[in-house]
Amino acid sequence: MFHSITFFVLFFILFARAQSPTYSATYLPSDAPYQSEQGQAGYNNCTTGYDQSSQCQNAYLNTVQDWCVWAPPEPGPGSVIGNTERIEVAWCMQSGYGTRLIPDGTITGAHLVVTPDYVQITGVGDLTNINIPVGDGGGELDPHGADGNGNPIGGLVFSSAFGALEEIHEWTNFVSADMFCFRACKPSANAPTMCQHIYDVMGCDWNMPANYSPGVFEECLGDSAQPMGVYGTSTFYQGGPSTPAAHPIPPSSSCTSYSTISNGQGVLVGEITSAAGTSTSTSTSSAAILTVPPVGWQRLAIIYSTIVIGFSLGVMVVL
Numbered sequence: 001m002f003h004s005i006t007f008f009v010l011f012f013i014l015f016a017r018a019q020s021p022t023y024s025a026t027y028l029p030s031d032a033p034y035q036s037e038q039g040q041a042g043y044n045n046c047t048t049g050y051d052q053s054s055q056c057q058n059a060y061l062n063t064v065q066d067w068c069v070w071a072p073p074e075p076g077p078g079s080v081i082g083n084t085e086r087i088e089v090a091w092c093m094q095s096g097y098g099t100r101l102i103p104d105g106t107i108t109g110a111h112l113v114v115t116p117d118y119v120q121i122t123g124v125g126d127l128t129n130i131n132i133p134v135g136d137g138g139g140e141l142d143p144h145g146a147d148g149n150g151n152p153i154g155g156l157v158f159s160s161a162f163g164a165l166e167e168i169h170e171w172t173n174f175v176s177a178d179m180f181c182f183r184a185c186k187p188s189a190n191a192p193t194m195c196q197h198i199y200d201v202m203g204c205d206w207n208m209p210a211n212y213s214p215g216v217f218e219e220c221l222g223d224s225a226q227p228m229g230v231y232g233t234s235t236f237y238q239g240g241p242s243t244p245a246a247h248p249i250p251p252s253s254s255c256t257s258y259s260t261i262s263n264g265q266g267v268l269v270g271e272i273t274s275a276a277g278t279s280t281s282t283s284t285s286s287a288a289i290l291t292v293p294p295v296g297w298q299r300l301a302i303i304y305s306t307i308v309i310g311f312s313l314g315v316m317v318v319l
Ligand SMILES: *[C@@H]1O[C@H](CO)[C@@H](O)[C@H](O)[C@H]1NC(C)=O
Pocket: 034, 043, 045, 046, 047
């Protein structure tokens, strides 16, 4: 019975993946509605400038000086990404989008690469400055989520990396207390594969092999990485018996380096003007562990054991 369920689930995943993507709407920041999805915590009709209590859920991935990540709206130990993935807000390097700003000095290494298939930022820093709790292994954000409305719900991503500013429908962002990676895929039939979001416990290094070195701020052209999880003719699924190694870091060229990146706005860490209120939720989530890759099978083993033990106990009670 377990086999047929597994088979059904796999079949469903494969079938769902084979469908070409359809999008209900495409926006620019200038014509985005108040909210783009039901149940959205923030909004998409953002102002200009910046605001450290903004609930704007528009993120940008333009240049190494001009990008955003998703992070919690409120500080506190309950704000681990696994608990807040549905309500993350945009934290950006530059003012002008009506979002929050990443305080200068937070990011200690950033590498932007533009390839034929995507624009991607990878790096390190002290992301506790943007409300990620100390020690949080983080999680994965993407426009699909459990109900198709995205994590965060209603989060929109825009980029000018491929020409005029446009909405990017396929993207994936991992963020933890000390590391981040964000890939936005150029609109094309390849985009769902190149921005695959199902490997949510595999972390940055495995999903987005790239340079994460501290002390370096650079912007390069590059080759596209091999699609995450695809190894020649076989595809790995999280929770499978053995976890394949990360794909190699693709070559890059034409790099421009900067001594640092900053917005110069003098924003201080903890300058949160919104009404604070620390969530103490203890719910667990599918988004987990950012930097330790081979945990999929362990999670599956735990779930399986729980089912078996639960079932056995049930039988004992009945007998
Ligand atoms: C966004 O839309 C809401 C609802 O219509 C409105 O209250 C708010 O003022 C708008 N914000 C901006 C910046 O236009």
